[in-house]
Amino acid sequence: xxxxxxxxxxxxxxxxxxxxxxxxxxxxxxxxxxxxxxxxxxxxxxxxxxxxxxxxxxxxxxxxxxxxxxxxxxxxxxxxxxxxxxxxxxxxxxxxxxxxxxxxxxxxxxxxxxxxxxxxxxxxxxxxxxxx
Amino acid sequence: xxxxxxxxxxxxxxxxxxxxxxxxxxxxxxxxxxxxxxxxxxxxxxxxxxxxxxxxxxx
Numbered sequence: 001x002x003x004x005x006x007x008x009x010x011x012x013x014x015x016x017x018x019x020x021x022x023x024x025x026x027x028x029x030x031x032x033x034x035x036x037x038x039x040x041x042x043x044x045x046x047x048x049x050x051x052x053x054x055x056x057x058x059x060x061x062x063x064x065x066x067x068x069x070x071x072x073x074x075x076x077x078x079x080x081x082x083x084x085x086x087x088x089x090x091x092x093x094x095x096x097x098x099x100x101x102x103x104x105x106x107x108x109x110x111x112x113x114x115x116x117x118x119x120x121x122x123x124x125x126x127x128x129x130x131x132x
Numbered sequence: 133x134x135x136x137x138x139x140x141x142x143x144x145x146x147x148x149x150x151x152x153x154x155x156x157x158x159x160x161x162x163x164x165x166x167x168x169x170x171x172x173x174x175x176x177x178x179x180x181x182x183x184x185x186x187x188x189x190x191x
Contacts, residue, residue, distance in 0.1 A: 039155050050148040056134035057141075101135050108145065115152040122156040132159045 019127045023120030025081040027051075030123025043119045050112035051083055054093075059105025061093030073106070079113025139179075146175035 023030025028044025031037075061084065065071035077084055087093050097103050125131040136144065154168025 042151055043155055046148040046151040050145075053134065053144055053148075057136070058133055099135075101133075101141070104141050111145070111149065115149060118156050119152060 016127060017124065020120050020124035023123040024079070024116065027081070027083070027116050027119065030120050031126070034123060034126050036126065047080075047112050047116050047119065048083075050108050050115065051080055054105040054108030054112060055087075057105030057108065058095055058097065058099065058102035059093055059107070059109045060095070060097050060102065061087045061109060062106075063088065063094075073110050076110035076113040079115075079117040080109070081116060084113070142176060142179045146172050146179075150175065 019030035019033050022033055026044075027047035028040040028042075031040030031043060062070055062074040062077050065074050080087075093109065095102070097106060122131065150168045150172040153171045154164040154166075158164045158167045
């Protein structure tokens with residue numbers, strides 16, 4: 001049986017997957033749509049911080065899949081949503097990794113994408129009432 | 133360009149990841165803070181413990 005919060009969310013109008021998609025495209029946007037301002041701001045700051053730190057460390061954005069590891073890394077990078085597209089357009093993260101910190105930076109960027117996916121799914125759970 | 137030490141990179145990574153884990157894995161703000169701190173300590177603590185282990189194994 002659905003709890004009151006779940007019922008309330010189900011009766012709210014609108015596209016139910018909007019927070020999920022918005023949260024994937026823009027870090028924290030899913031929570032902002034649900035008026036969870038504090039959570040959204042913290043998630044946004046953390047994911048943007050992780051992504052920005054990765055780029056500042058000369059991390060590489062994966063643009064093609066040559067082997068299974070590249071494929072997995074690219075899937076992680078794609079999790080950053082619009083940041084990935086922006087990076088491709090602006091040419092960020094294209095320098096060859098030649099220093100250790102560059103390798104760490106690449107991992108930071110991949111993990112930023114994975115954290116963004118977790119955050120978007122959390123926004124979806126809030127929207128459906130699965131989470132308070 | 134940003135060239136942090138290995139430990140600084142671990143702390144930054146732990147900080148960002150713990151905030152997201154805390155918010156997404158718990159329901160109420162006090163539980164979020166507690167879980168976020170728990171994750172942070174585990175991230176940094178396990179990095180220090182593994183570093184010592186590798187140091188001792190390599191000797």
